[in-house]
Amino acid sequence: MKQFTQYLAGLAGAAALGLGGMAQAQEKEPIHFALLQDFTAVYTFVSTEYNQGQQDYLRMINETGGIDGHPIEPIIRDTANEPQRGLEAYNRARREGAVLVDFFSTPVSRAAVNRVLEDEMVMITALHGRGDASDGETFPYVFPMMATYWSQAAVLAHYIEEHQGGLEGKRIALVHIDSPFGREPLPVLETLAERKGFELRNFPYPSPGTEQSATWSDVRRYRPDHVIIWGAGGGQQVSVREAIRNGIRQEDILSVVWLAETDARNVGSRYMKGVKRFEAVGTGTDHDVLQDIIQYVIEPGLGSGPMENVGSSYYNIGVATMAVSVQAARLALDEFGAPLTGDKLRRGFEMIDGFDARGLMPPVTLTHKDHQGGGYGRVSQWNGAAWEPVTDWFHAYQDIVWEEIEQDAAAFREGR
Amino acid sequence: MFYRLSGIKHTRYVSARALWPIPADRRILYVLGALALLAPVLLSDLYLTSYMLPWLIWTAAALSLTLLMGMAGQLHFGFAAVLAIGAYTSIHLTRAGVPFELALLGAGLSSAVIGSAFGAAALRVKGLYLVMATLSMQYLVEWVIVNVPAISGGAQATLNTPDVRFLFVPLQSDASLYYMALLWTVVVTLLLLNIRRSSFGRALVAVRDKDFAAAVIGVNPVRFKLLAFFVSSFLGGVTGAILAFCYYQAVTPEQFGFNVSIQLVAMVLVGGLGSVIGAYLGAGFVLLLPILLTNLLAGAAQIDWLPISFNLIAHIPLMVYGALIIGVILFEPLGLAKIYDNLRKYFLVWPFRHTQS
Structure with a gap:
């Protein structure tokens, strides 16, 4: 049809x-x-x-x-x-x-x-x-x-599980802007941490994110295996730059969908090589x-x-x-x-x-x-000149995502 | 001639001290009042819900801030936080089953208590330092709302206002929401006009002009600064509740961000510090002018008068708006209210240039 x-x-x-x-x-x-x-x-x-x-x-x-x-x-x-x-x-x-x-x-x-x-x-x-x-x-x-942001977090976690040596026993840092948007992936990642047995800690930085150095020295002390950055606009470039400066390998930085060509240019195209992001559209x-x-x-x-x-x-x-x-x-x-x-x-x-x-x-x-x-979405990687997909389109842990969706939707219905 | 003064003889204090002693002022007010009452009939729902309603509510907010900034001379750069406290208190109270009338009072009280707690800083610091103290209120309140899901409403950080009634009238139709906002704005307006001619108002002005001079003549600055914060935050809190229930109907922390605080300060300043009509004009200027400019330019672009990119079209209103603010401040530093006042004074003695005395 x-x-x-x-x-x-x-x-x-x-x-x-x-x-x-x-x-x-x-x-x-x-x-x-x-x-x-x-x-x-x-x-x-x-x-x-x-x-x-x-x-x-x-x-x-x-x-x-x-x-x-x-x-x-x-x-x-x-x-x-x-x-x-x-x-x-x-x-x-x-x-x-x-x-x-x-x-x-x-x-x-x-x-x-x-x-x-x-x-x-x-x-x-x-x-x-x-x-x-x-x-x-x-x-x-x-x-x-x-x-949704919940699905994006699930896709990124699944990527770590499948392609970066599993989730169990890992230490994952969620570095996010201190706003409702920045906190959005938390419930899904917390549920996953319990289910998959990894350690999750969130590091908020103040809006608008142009200054994050204090947050990142905390992240450095935590010695995470992977870092998920969750922000938008100028704050994302600062996050990537600070992460690399604090000794986190580019390959271990994963981002929400808001990381694009402009950010790579501003951080430095070669410098950012290896950073990964969620991608919703080719x-x-x-x-x-x-x-x-x-x-x-x-x-x-x-x-x-x-x-x-x-x-x-x-x-x-x-x-x-x-x-x-x-x-x-x-x-x-x-x-x-x-x-x-x-x-x-x-x-x-x-x-x-x-x-x-x-x-x-x-x-x-x-x-x-x-x-x-x-x-659905996929993970792509900055290869120094462009974003290159490293997985096929897939979705992950939709059961957890839908639990969240239904819980919040029910709250919306009651609130009306 | 238009504001004829001859033949108007006040023989009693009551008439001399009336809010509007000149009949012409009263007549203008009757017309404006009638227009405001008939607005739901006269205006289409677009202009009623998108222009009149937010304009009235923001005017009430600007008036609340005028009491503090204009009359008592205490700068406040976190007034959006005061609105936020009122909005969230009223929503949580009505959700808990409290009637809306009481929730409004609760909103005002909680804003007043928290607002005066931060206002206590005004007892020690003045001017720019007070700006910093009130700015901290803005950020602290925002932080608390965002970080306490019980207040902000969970992961979505959005709370819908429940259906409520005010004095047995259900607040659902556009007209009822409008009349609720109109009622509150009129109440705040009359309150401010009356405060200005009361001993409380004169004490505030004395504190504004020089606080230790006020102390010398027997006005307790501590008491009146705190009272100014209390009353202003109370009005701001109720306005926040009205804003939530009559206009937004769904409340998120972003609606009460720092930029809103700045907008409110701009309304008070552009309108004219300490002026009641200035709050109306300032709110109209800051709130509605960008919208009008955007629509004007988009209209011009649509009929191919402006062959430029949409991105530039979006930014031209900002430039014009900025130029207008500078223009108002250069042309009349005392604000839009002063421009109105000059016009009125001109017509008071028209066709003569000035009075004899």
């Missing part, structure tokens, strides 16, 4: 191109995606590239005939990571007919959860927001759609989707930002979020017909089965219950 619909979509796209591309795409009602993100405050380290990837992907879809002829119009606004500005932009976008919203900011999405559930608006929270929103029965309109331009973007968007000069960002880690994450969303919209339109509403789009998301954006990402399957999509 999936292949058939993809075939149909491809056929429609080709036909649209043949019949005069945009002219036909413009005839049908546009679909509005609201990308209300933080371009000026906290998430600047990722949002520019991420949003560029989203825009370029949507442009590529529009250039190749839209979704069954419907063009997608993004609504892009800056929220400066402030909930009240996010809510204003959200209410405005809702009035303009948006069916999907992506805040890409944990504080704003958390403040918006109740509203999207009430307004029947799809909110995608890839790699941010509430992890327990993976429970689709409690959060019908919220789609984390990629591995990197580089060597993917069919990226090749299409280059052909239809970048080469004709329609790109929305600097060319050197194309194919970077965060750019590709942006592409992947929109690929899943467009696929959901396509399935929803095929099944329920136009006009697209939040409720139809939600059911479109829940029909996604084994979608991998032509090899860009692990196969995602979203169901009525599971809005995380399996929690």
